[in-house]
Amino acid sequence: MTNINCKFIQSETQESIKIFEVKAKTTKVCGTIILGNGIGGTMDCANKDLAKFFSHHGYNAIAFDYRHFGESDGSPRQLFSIKKQLEDWNSVISYTKKNSKNLNTTKLVLWGTSFGGSHTLTLGARRNDIDAIIAQCPNVDFLHTVLHTHPLRLLKLTINALLDIVGRSFGASPKLIPLVGELDSSALMVTRDAVLGYPRHASASRVWRNEITAGFALTLAFYRPIKEAHRITSSLLLCICNRDSIAIPDLAYQVVARAKNAKSVGYDCDHFELYEPQHTNQTLKDQLAFLATVLG
Template structure:
């Protein structure tokens, strides 16, 4: 199934909750809306979480962001924080229209990068009843500092240069300059800690690609979703 976000189709998977533990008087269940972390896709380890929620009796909707996986969006592998937040909001709106879903019992779930997303998405929506963030990236400054510790100054300079080239090229309508999402220590990539590449490759599915438009490297540090936490309209579970 799919839904529209910004004029492009976002691919999603809807799982029906099992049993009647969470049914309301109208036969409707809560729905957990799930999105993956940095450059992740539904077929890269997200479905077991959706299946777990469904087995517990809740509906689950897992989706790919625009530009990634099975969703539409050109250029491919473009990670736009603004667009990902829009996609999350569109997924929530779509979930509320699904047969058997209680539109007033929507839960957000995110991991790593999307674990940060759930904060501003929940704040903007104002109606979700709960949010779950698994090992979330809540502060871009902290995230960038951690990534920088795993990289050499030369690699950071190369990454910044790639980001600038990509951004400049985008203004001229050129194809993205990409860098690896994960790479061995000492190599050019967004994440180069010793466990980054093995960890990603252990869960990646057929639609995942180890590349991302390099311009995201220029905006990571300024993305600090945790600063909005005090405005959350609902309880939030943070899992570390």
């Protein structure tokens, strides 16, 4: 019998979420890890492979695509919603808890990278049933991001956001902008590390698209996981890129200071270099060591 299960589960609003579930390949199951993507990412960029990796080390693992992205349902496509993505996390957590067969599989770990890491911090602050959290290069304060965006870029993002929201309210197709693009484009991310790194990170995916609905920009400044960090009681590991221009490392270190049971490991890389083998190999070693310590 195969240890991999690909299926759809229902979200809170009955739309379907595609999950990729891998059972531990050892006799002793240490816990269950749920893996979430960064903004615009799909689970076949890397998280399916990471789920297999963790299964070889004694963990059940579940990767998933947010609704409107990748292999999950949801229309229109490429619609980014913080609220919906947090609902998707909660739906996968509910599925995991419902299908836990013994005490060890109920030990629950949230693993998120980039925007997915931001979500794990929010969930850790709002739930009391998470045993451990691993957040890779999370942006912890999007208000800071907005305030430090060049005014002309901010104006362009705002205009496109209004065109998207107003247009969809009158039945028009979504206004899409690139996830990554050159400095003078209307893209969400225009830094050199993003332009070079994101397409390379997504190259393994057959469903990734360099597009996202523009309307999310009007809500971004209100998402501030750092403000809830003091409520996180789960064991927490932050993997921080010390040369990150997208998720400011100094703010991530502040989360470590505010959370009750947190530690950090810093890496000499930028946001997307963390996904390169020379850094991934080390982060995975650090994460396994962390899990072995906090899950016993």
